[in-house]
Amino acid sequence: MLSAMDTRLVLDDTRRRDLAAFLRSRRERLTPKSVGLAPGARRRTPGLRREEVALLAGVGSTWYTWLEQGRDVRPSAEVLSALAKALQLDPAEQRHLFLLSDRPAPELRRSGPEIVPDSILRMLDSMGGQPAYVLGRRWDILAWNRAAVAVFGDYSRLGGDARNTMHMIFVDADHRRKIVDWDLLAPASLAMFRADSVRHAGDPDFERLIALLTAHSAEFRAWWPRHEVQRPLGGVKRIDHPKAGRMVFEYTSLAIADQPDMKLVVYTPLEDERSIRKLDRLLKALGPV
DSSP, X not given: OOOHHHHHHHHHHHHHHHHHHHHHHHHHTOOTGGGTOOOOSOOSSSSOOHHHHHHHHTSOHHHHHHHHTTOXXXXXXXXXXXXXXXXXXXXXXXXXXXXXXXXXXXXXXOOSOOOOOHHHHHHHHHXXXXXXXXXXXTSBEEEEOHHHHHHHOOGGGOOGGGGBHHHHHHTOHHHHHHBTTHHHHHHXXXXXXXXXXXXXXXXXXXXXXXXXXXXHOHHHHHHGGGOOOOOOOOEEEEEEETTTEEEEEXXXXXXXXXXXXXXXXXXXXXXXXXXXXXXXXXXXXXOOO
């Protein structure tokens, strides 16, 4: 049986060989023309030469050769980013490069309008018996289904910061009254929001939202400086609906592929408090689809 150290050495060796093969495969698919270099003399093998990749990345030719040979060299995050640019790697390939090098992949910070994929919108519409919505990078509600309207209200009537989940939890009095276990849910939500927001430190939209919440919520003002963080969790949420009364849902948060700043939040009604039948009546009251 291998010791822990021997196992680590085997894993390191496998990772270095995989990294070497990956770099060669990405180098061989490029041409001098595609990276702005003169074609030069006739080439016996496809793709760029090692020294050309080294030149483009600003690293030593010998050092890069060692990297492709699977030797025990440990590139920094800055060097990996330079190699990713030189080899024209897409985001998935760049992440793979960092993982093979045993380095944390850099977070891609996105800006501008957030567009929910059509496939997710169709999924929302198909979830007739489960309230669900899509949260964006700042926890703004970007899309929702009829069941969510039936339980939580019509989000289309809210604009700007008012359609933000943290704003609804801490500032919107009507929404707050619906949440039975607000004292437990609110601090947990804030901790999860802080964990997400660190990837967008300095973003003016985040800063403005945090300033607004600090100004209008005593609880937010008291809890935010504690720097509590928490991973996204599922659980049970109890709702006091103004028409249907007490309802109980099991909820979970799901990551959306290719949309790292979006998540799908789904609420499944439970038998408790006859929640399934109550949701059915609320949906019928909305009228035909």
